Amino acid sequence: EQEVPTGRGKRRIGVMGGTFDPIHHGHLVAASEVAAQFHLDEVVFVPTGQPWQKSHKHVSAAEDRYLMTVIATASNPQFSVSRSDIDRKGPTYTIDTLRDLRAVHGDADLFFITGADALSQILTWRDADELFSLSHFIGVTRPGHVLTDVGLPEGGVSLVEVPALAISSTDCRGRVAEGDPVWYLVPDGVVRYIDKRQLYRGE
Numbered sequence: 001e002q003e004v005p006t007g008r009g010k011r012r013i014g015v016m017g018g019t020f021d022p023i024h025h026g027h028l029v030a031a032s033e034v035a036a037q038f039h040l041d042e043v044v045f046v047p048t049g050q051p052w053q054k055s056h057k058h059v060s061a062a063e064d065r066y067l068m069t070v071i072a073t074a075s076n077p078q079f080s081v082s083r084s085d086i087d088r089k090g091p092t093y094t095i096d097t098l099r100d101l102r103a104v105h106g107d108a109d110l111f112f113i114t115g116a117d118a119l120s121q122i123l124t125w126r127d128a129d130e131l132f133s134l135s136h137f138i139g140v141t142r143p144g145h146v147l148t149d150v151g152l153p154e155g156g157v158s159l160v161e162v163p164a165l166a167i168s169s170t171d172c173r174g175r176v177a178e179g180d181p182v183w184y185l186v187p188d189g190v191v192r193y194i195d196k197r198q199l200y201r202g203e
């Protein structure tokens, strides 16, 4: 059990940002585990618009990534999906995501969930100081990456061990391109959607 920041009676909302190109079971297990350990009421998945760190890479259409995220989360009553980032013009910055969610969810406590790889870059994100005033940050373990909080504000970040799933979207895309299966790496409906839309074929 984690020691959690108090705020009696306030809604506790997890925020899972990602490119989700495609969403996979690593994302879902991380969100589920943090929701349980931190007694969250809800986890909002927020597919990015054009991610600024990936501006030089090809990213699938926002609508496809959004729909795969909806398909993957639809059966879980605690999970929802926000269009906030894909409907905002321009590159996605987490500061804007958190400001938007704050506006929608009023005085809820926000918990931004991020894998070990993304956490180590957090201080390079835009408006890092304000980020920590808008949300608590939760760094989760990810195979192949070291989870440390060096340089991050005292008390602003919790580190959480989640079941290790060595799955990445990059690997899933590569598998589809090679004709290898992604069954059981991504939810069944996402396998079907990738096939229906012929995503990742020519990569």
Ligand code: ATP
Binding pocket: 017, 018, 019, 020, 021, 025, 026, 027, 030, 113, 114, 115, 116, 117, 118, 119, 140, 141, 142, 143, 165, 166, 167, 168, 169, 170, 171
């Ligand atoms: P890509 O390979 O395209 O970068 P990805 O698998 O890293 O895709 P993202 O959409 O970039 O997926 O990740 C969204 C968030 O989920 C990030 O904070 C990332 O660290 C975290 N995450 C992704 N995969 C895992 C995993 N297997 N275990 C734990 N966290 C993960």
Ligand code: MG
Binding pocket: none
């Ligand atoms: Mg990534």
